[in-house]
Amino acid sequence: MRFQHIVLASLSAILAFSAPATAQSIDYERLDARLSRLAADQDIVGLSVAVIDQGEIAFSKGYGVTEAGGPPVTDETVFRWASLSKGVAATEVAILASQARLNITDPVSKFATTLRLPNGGEAKATLEDVLSHRLGILPNAYDTRLEDGWEAADIRTSLRSLKSICPVGDCHTYQNVAYDSIAEVIEDVTQSRYADAVEASVFKPIGMVTASIGRAGLESAPSWAKPHSKRSRDLGPPDKKIVNDDYYRVPAAGGVNGSIRDLALYARAHMGLLPEVLSDSALDMLQAPRIYTRREQSSMSRRYSGTVRDARYALGWRVYKYGEPGYRVVGHRGAVEGYRSYILFDPERDTGVVILWNSSSRKPNGIGFEVMDMAYNLPFRDWMELDGEVTAGSH
Template sequence: MTRIFALLLGFFSLTAPAIAQGIDYERLDQRLTQLSREDDMVGLAVAVIEGGEITFARGYGVTAEGEGPVTRDTVFRWASLSKGVATSLVTKLAMEGRFSLSDTLSSFKTSLRLPGGGEQTATLEDLMAHKVGVVSNAYDTMLEDGADPAEIRRRLGTLKVVCPIRECHSYQNVAFDALSEIVEQTTGLTYAAAAEIILFRPLRMSTASTGRAALMSSASWAKPYTARRGTALPIQQTVKEPYYRVPAAGGVNGSILDLAQFARAQMGLAPDILTPDTLTVLHTPRVYTPREQSRLRNQFESRMQDSRYALGWRVYKYDITGNRVVGHRGAVEGYRSLMLFDPELDTGVVALWNSSARRPVGIELEVMDMAYGLPPHDWMKIDGGSAGAAN
């Protein structure tokens, strides 16, 4: 643990951190109002945490055409932000002595098989950092076509390796969800119940849940929309089931207030639930992610650099300021999500929206630029620019 803490301390101390400058909430509200009126938008919810407090939480647009407005209690899918929930849950269990993150995957009774018997070498930590050596998003299409996730995990062993275990980052969904099997075996609970009892309830996340039925039974929930072919105009879809069947990878729902509460916990503001040592383990970078860095360069110029992956979280250097920021983004059909925060300043932003629009990805930079006192920039591409690169 001492070694991991030293690594993280050095990683976050490469340059002196910037001083928080304060967020212009009037400007932010104006920008988000303008964004919500774009043709590719339906509903949007955004919250800001500044100095450890939730200082802004608002909804924009509607839950569906002809239906009610999005509020700060409206429930959305969190998509791949679910991975941070899973790794927080697993790391918390590890810190309690249930198992070790250095245990090999073969020491657990999961359905996951890796090429050449790699499950006997790869560790739980490797899985959470996407370093298991199979092609990115392996067999996601099979999942989307209705195949059983456990059967898909068994078939992963027939693939060729793209790199030796621990030597490259290859993002996974079906393989990653072996975490849900480990949680269930360790706790004797369903994954949904474990998440509720160990994280959601203690963090007072009143709308957070897993599963399709839980989303659709919420008092206010946003319906999914995707772009019509050949146009940015969105069309309503049904809520798709496949990624709910890999709950550790993409199965969580919740409101923007609950997502903000979860962000505060990641900042260390719920130390009785996620201890400082737990967060050190979660946020220590394990691997450089060149594909993510290339995507960021194309979309955000040089604003975020040195892209690395920790355990269910991405870690970046925020250009100019030198600060390190932590976050993740998510996307499933009809929904998008994001979180980005500076753990030294206890300041960050979360956003949820129910369309395939790309513009809202720029929210995270516009808010963090304000926090660091940087000049305004149209990262959301709503002042006459293009919509930007894919999420």
């Protein structure tokens, strides 16, 4: 037995010596200084950032204020996660699938949902199609009706009156109202409220203490960021900031709130660091690319100079190739009125970044690229646009 231990120890030493170096060099002092500069921008109100470095939350900090004249943002300040909520819904489905309580190849019509598609497409569309936005209807179908106060269930039923733009499963067209049929599926399977199912299966097991679903969860937090945008309803005295309810009515698509600390814990789980919550098979299910997203690729190429390639959609997640030689990264972005959110990570290196802010500025998106560039030891680029246009430089 001791001989076996010696052999195994020797083999481990050889493998460790021969393994390719993956040293990372995230300069947290420099990152902090740049984030402080960004937070001073007049378009930034509050900002919260965390970095997971080789599996550990190495950096977690708030900048700015929760509202003009209000208290400072901390890493426990709660923001809306917007479309990062889609990954949460997909996570719940993956957990239920791992428990054999449903299958992602099940048709939507198997469950008690209000989703109706052109030509009875709900009988053909699978849960996988819903979670990867492959329903064959125009992008963001009838979001305007949601914003006009329609009930989400009524809108989902009315989708059957649309014309298909491709067969179910053949093209990617991003959805919110239709995507939220997943909340109905989860309620049908668990016989519980969607928020309760997610709390029990995702939030609590991961250790997320500020995460919630719905407006009440946001506004009851000890520290929460008020919405800020250039739209008229968000202008005026700090105590008159209005939280827009529209996308809380499609909770699987945009209903989650939480702090940056909880978002970092959530990211760690999706790196495979909590196998008792998310098994390898569940993560493979969630992160396997399903369809190429031409529109996303065009947008990323135009704004980020080819740093991100081969943009594809998985289940509630986006998957990209980053830099050279094309590191595989997983992420998503979110936006609702007065809030933005961002997550990007490399599941092989257990390294990534999460960002929350309460304004409509696009500049914080650049934080993710600056962090990942440092992680990969790539040349520095001013992705936050603190000095004007993005330019190449030395790391």
